[in-house]
Amino acid sequence: MWGLLEKITTQVINFSSSPGQVWYILVFGYRLVVITSLGGSVYGDEQGAFQCSVQVTGCENMCYNAFAKISHLRFWAFQLIAISTPTIFFHFYTLHIQSQIEKIKETEKALKSLETGELVAGNENGYDGKMEKDVRKLTRRRNQVGKFKIKEVYRGTEKKEVPHTRKIKFVFIMSLLVRLAVEGLFTYFGFQLFSFQQEGSNDSSLKTFLWMRVPALYRCRDNGDEELRTACGMHMKNNGYVPCFVSRPYEKTVFLRYMNILSFICMLITMFEVVQSIVRQFRNKDKSKRNMPGFDPEQQQMQMEPPSFETVMKRNAYGAREAARLESIRREKIERK
Numbered sequence: 001m002w003g004l005l006e007k008i009t010t011q012v013i014n015f016s017s018s019p020g021q022v023w024y025i026l027v028f029g030y031r032l033v034v035i036t037s038l039g040g041s042v043y044g045d046e047q048g049a050f051q052c053s054v055q056v057t058g059c060e061n062m063c064y065n066a067f068a069k070i071s072h073l074r075f076w077a078f079q080l081i082a083i084s085t086p087t088i089f090f091h092f093y094t095l096h097i098q099s100q101i102e103k104i105k106e107t108e109k110a111l112k113s114l115e116t117g118e119l120v121a122g123n124e125n126g127y128d129g130k131m132e133k134d135v136r137k138l139t140r141r142r143n144q145v146g147k148f149k150i151k152e153v154y155r156g157t158e159k160k161e162v163p164h165t166r167k168i169k170f171v172f173i174m175s176l177l178v179r180l181a182v183e184g185l186f187t188y189f190g191f192q193l194f195s196f197q198q199e200g201s202n203d204s205s206l207k208t209f210l211w212m213r214v215p216a217l218y219r220c221r222d223n224g225d226e227e228l229r230t231a232c233g234m235h236m237k238n239n240g241y242v243p244c245f246v247s248r249p250y251e252k253t254v255f256l257r258y259m260n261i262l263s264f265i266c267m268l269i270t271m272f273e274v275v276q277s278i279v280r281q282f283r284n285k286d287k288s289k290r291n292m293p294g295f296d297p298e299q300q301q302m303q304m305e306p307p308s309f310e311t312v313m314k315r316n317a318y319g320a321r322e323a324a325r326l327e328s329i330r331r332e333k334i335e336r337k
Contacts, residue, residue, distance in 0.1 A: 015090075015094070015162070015164075015168065015169075015172050016273070017273055017276055017277070019269045019272050019273045019276065020269075020273050022269055023266055023269045023270060023273070026262055026265065026266050026269070027080065027083065027084070027266060030262060031076070031080060031259065031262055031263075031266075032080055034258070035073060035076055035077065035080070038255075039072075039073045039076075039255070040073075042248055042251045042252060042255060043071060043072060043073050043252070046068070046071060046247065047064055049247030049248075050063075050064045050067070050244060050245075050246060050247065051244065051245050052220060052242050052243065052244035052245070053235070053242065053243050053244075054232065054235050054242060055235075056231065056232070056234065056235070058231040059231040059232040059235060059242060060244070061231075062220075062225075062227060062228045062231040062232060063218070063220035063228070063232065063242055063244050064244075065228075066220055066223070066225065066228055067218050067220070067244065067246070069193055070193060072194075072252070072255065072256060072259075075186075075189075075190065075193065076259055078186075079183075079186040079190075079263070082182045082186065083179050083182050083183050083186070083266075085182075086174075086175035086176075086178040086179045086182070087175060087179065089175065090171060090172060090175040093168075093171050094163075094168060097145060097148075097163060097165060097167070097168060098163055100141050100144060100145050101145055101148055101150075101163050103134065103137075103141060104138065104141050104142060104145065106134070107134045107135060107137075107138050107141075108138075110134075110135075111135065145165060145167070146165050146166055146167055147165065147166065148163050148164065148165040149163070149164045149165075150162070150163055150164075169277070169281060172277065173274065173277050173278060173281070176270055176273055176274045176277065177274060179270055180267065180270045180271060180274060183263065183266060183267045183270060184267060186263070187209070187263060187264070187267065190209070190260065190263075191208075191209045194212055194256065195208065195209070195212065206264075209260055209264075210257065210260050210261055210264060211257060212253070212256050212257060212260060213253050213256075214246060214249045214250075214252040214253045214256060215246065215249060216245065216246055216249040217243060217244070217245060217246075218243075218244045218245075218246055219241040219242070219243060219244075220232060220241055220242040220243075220244050221236070221240065221241045222236060222240075
């Protein structure tokens, strides 16, 4: 799992700004690592050590269900998976674009060598049906990728080529928007699920969310739950609630505040990165328009359209021989049928 996270992080960091790189450090370094390394020791006996002053079997389980409808650890695990999903999809999309660019480069190199009559390394036996298929797909691949620039990035002593296209930038901004929406949605769910633990307070401010507290004494009340009333009704006759005691309330409070604060910080970073990416995109667009006076889209489209396979094959003697050889192979196949 860590190897996959390393590959995804390395891939996306190539397209991220400085705030985006801080986001990855906070999510995978300070949230995921803390949950996987320390969460089990704090929440391992979460339900077993939850004890209520009851004598009837089943009341304690129902009170625990009312206290924690979902475990903090499981909720945070779902949250990290959800906010990482747009990043993972962006990772696979960039890999797809990179593969298309590599195929475009190989096909253009082969066409150029064919026009000059030179052989391409690894294809000394001539150009077969695969080459013809790649040439026919060249226009579609160019339209799919669009204009692209290759930037060289150094990671330590290793040099890597990172492609940049308008579609990659658009998909990157969309992944940020989806990530921001998911983070906000889980913030709302977290407040709704865990804020009931604040006794005597109906405040729904940001401070309440960031500074939640896990109580040591939980008063298990009816609150209109039929199943809870059935299991614990006899214990609620005296004072209207069942006293229950939570294990490690202080440690859980620290965990809850830590994760809520980091979640809010990550959401702010994502918002800033969205605004920064959109502003940068518009600035680059205006700059490109100023630097390209008299731009003709039809002429640009004509330049992007590659020559047909038959045209290239007929431009030189070597191509003519290859075309004749392919034509003879087709005729032999027809005669055999």
